[in-house]
Amino acid sequence: MTTEKLSPGMQQYLDIKADYPDAFLLFRMGDFYELFYDDAVEAAQILELTLTSRNKNAENPIPMAGVPYHSAQTYIDTLVELGHKVAIAEQMEDPKTAVGVVKRAVVQVITPGTVADSSKLDSDNNFLIALDQAGSTYGLAYMDVVTGDFYVTEMADLASATGEIRNLRAREVVLGFELDEETQQVLSGQMNLLLSPQKDALIESPLIDQHLTVLEKQVAGKLLAYVARTQLRELSHLKSVRPYQVRDVLQMDYATKSSLDLLENARTGKKHGSLFWLMDETKTAMGMRLLRAWLDRPLIDRQQIEYRQAVIQVLMDAFIERADLVEALKGVYDIERLASRVSFGKSTPKDLLQLGQTLGHVPAIRTILEGLGQPVLDQLVDRLDALPELHALITAAIDPDVPTVITEGGIIKTGFDETLDKYRVIMRDGAAWIAELEAKEREATGITNLKIDYNRKDGYYFHVTNSQLGHVPSHFFRKATLKNSERYGTEALTSLERDILEAREQSASLEYEIFMRLRQEVAKYIQRLQDLAQAIATVDVLQSLAEVAEQQHLVKPTFTDSRVIDIVNGRHAVVEKVMGAQSYVPNHIQMDETTALQLITGPNMSGKSTYMRQLAIIVILAQIGSYVPAETATLPIFDAIFTRIGAADDLVSGQSTFMVEMMEANKAIRLATENSLILFDELGRGTATYDGMALxxxxxEYIHDKVGAKTLFATHYHELTSLSDQLEHLVNVHVATLEKSGQVTFLHKIAQGPADKSYGIHVAKIAGLPDNLLARADHILTQLEQHAAQIAVHQDGGFGTVQDPPAQLDLFTAVEDHPVLTRLSQINLNTMTPMEAMMALAELQKEL
Known part of the structure; x- marks a missing residue:
C-alpha cells in the first residue's frame, strides 16, 4: 500500500476491495477489467498477463494488470477452475455523463461452487455445499446454482458429512460454524475444497419449508444467503429445498463408487470404461445428468424400482415407437440451463429459439407415449406439459436467423409488432421515397442537376448550384450556404427525414425492448419448464436403459423378500463390452437363505475381483430399475454396498494401503446390516503374513456372527478355507484352473470348494519375469513348503500355536564363497587408475 495520496478512482477500488478480500476484483475501466496490488501480481502470474504499474513515477508504484472486457470470461474461467473467487465490478453509469468518478459496484461474485456462465461448463451437476453444526449433529445442504436443485439433510457426525461431500464431488463448502484446525486441514488440504464462511441465514425464504428441523432450516438458509450474496441477481429458477435422508437410497461411499468404476474409470478419471459410460444412451443433457444421479443413488423402494422396470419393458417391446422417441428427443435442448439463463437475465435470442424448438418436440414425445396405450406410462405423459402458449409466443416473436448480438436488431419476426413493422417498411422503402421526391422536384422546378444528399450536420437536403438559384421555388427553405451552392429543405423532405432517422435509430432499441419483455414473459414459466425438464429427462433415461438392455442382452431381475441371491450366468457388462462378448466368461452367483459368506480362493488374474464387482454392478443396476447382465437374476433389495477392492495408498492424508484397508473394513463392519452387501478382496495382505491372516x-468371524451381511471375501490365505467347518453360514468357492504339461490356464469360472494351490509364480511368468528369476522363486517356494510351520485351526476358529517354527528363510540365501567374488572384494578401487580397473574387470570376467 502506498502512503501517497490516492486518486478518487483508486480509493473507490480499495473501498470495494475491502468488501471482497478473498476474491480477485476485476475493476471495469472502459474496455478493460483492471486488477491492482496483490491481485495484479498474482493474476499476472496465473494468467500470464503483462504486469505494469500505475503512478510509475511515484515512490511506490501500484502494480496493475488488465484483461479486455470482451474476452474476460476465459480469464475468469481459469481463475475459478483453479479454486479462486472472482468479483466483477462494473461501471454503473455512462462515463460520458458521469459527474466525478464513475460509479462502480460488484454485480456478481463467481466461485467454484456457483459457476453458471463458464465456457467450460459441462452437463454434470456442480454442487455447492453448506455445512453447519448443532451440538454433535451436522446439517448439510447442497444446491446446483445452474439447475436450481436444492436439498438438505442432517448427519450424525462429521465423518458422515465429509463422506457425503465426497459423494457430491463438491469444490466449495459454505461453513456456518468455526472449524477446528484439524478438520479445516481435512477439508481444504486433503479434499481440496474452497471454504467460504457464512454467518447470516435467509430462513424466512419461501424456498425453505418451515416444517424442516431447526438445523435444516439454518444450514439451508445460510446456503441461500451465500448464493444471494455472491450472485446479486434474480434467482427465480431455484427450487424449494427438499429434505432427504442418506438411508433412503442404496448407500455407497466414495471409495466404493470409485472401486466399482461407477461414474468414471478410476484409473483414467474418464467416463469411458465406467458403468455410466455403458448405460448412457441418453439423447439430452438433462437425461445424462439424471442417469448419473440414478447410478449415484440407486433406490431401495421396491415399488419405485418395479415401476421403472415396467416402463422399460413397455419401451423394449415397442421397438419402432422407441426409435421415433429417440428422434424426437434429439431435438431437445437443456431446458434446465435455459431456464436458469432466463432467471439470471443472461438468455439470448438463440436461447429462446432453442427453448421454442424444444417445446415444439414435446407434443411428438407425448403422442408417441400415449400411442403405446399402457397405463404405466400415464404419469409420465401427464408431466409432459408442452406449454403451447409459450411455444406460440416464441415461435411468433423470434426470427429463426437471429444474430448473436442482441442490440443490433434482426431478433423479432416481421408481423409481431406493428410499430417495428412500420420502422422496417420505412428503412426498406426510405431510399425509394427519397429518389421519388428528388425526381418529382427536379421535374417541377426544371433544375436538371437537382439532387438530395445527406450529412450528419444538415440531415437530408436539396443541393442547388449557384447557377440554378433562380429556379428555386418558394416552398424550399435554406439550410446552409456554401461557396458554389446552397442547401435547401422542404416540409416533405423533413417529414421523410424524420421518419427514416427515427426508424433507423428506434428500430434496434425497440427490438431490444421487445426482447426484454419476452424474456420477462418466459420467466413466468420457469417452474413449469423445470417440471417439464424433469419429465423429459426421466423419459430419456428410461429409453436409454431400454436401449442398453436390448443391445447388451440384459434381463429383468426379480426381487425377493428372502435373502437369496440367485444369478445364472451373470456378467460384468462393462468388462464384457470392453473385451467383447466372445471373450467373456459368465458366472453363476448363488447364495441361499442360510449362506452369508463366500470365501473365494484362486490365483491372481483369474477373475476373483471381476466376479465380486460383477455382483455389485448387477445389484446397482437392479436397484436403479434397470435390467441386468445375466440369464436370470433373483435378488434381495440391499440397503448398502461396502467394498475393499484393490490396493491404494492415500498419500495426501498420509495413510498407507494397509491403513486405508483397515479403515474401510472398519466402516463396513460397523455400518453394515444383514441387508447390506460387503465385498472384501485380499483383506490383510498389507501386513505380515500371520498378522494379516489373523485379522x-x-x-x-465378526461378519458371520455379528453382522450377517451377504459377503464375498477373496483371499490368498488358503488356511482360512478350513473355516467352513466351523462357520455355519460360510461356503468356499474358487476360481477353476486347468493344468496340463506344466502349463496353467485360468478358466475364469467359479467352482464350489477351496482352491488346492496358488499360481503366483505362473502369474509372474505371464508378466514376463526372467526365467532364471522364476526358477529361483520355484526353488524358494519348495523350501518354504517343506519347512513352513503348520498352522492348525481350532474348533473355535482361533489360530493354534505354531509348532517348531523354523528360522526365517532368506529369500536370497547365501551361497559358498566363489574365488572370483573373493578377489573382487579385495580390489581397492581407490588406488587404481581407470585403465587398471578396466583390465582387472576384464580379467575377472574371463576367469568367471
Missing part, C-alpha cells in the same frame, strides 16, 4: 479370520 482376516477375525473379520470373517
Amino acid at each position: 482376516a479370520q477375525a473379520i470373517i
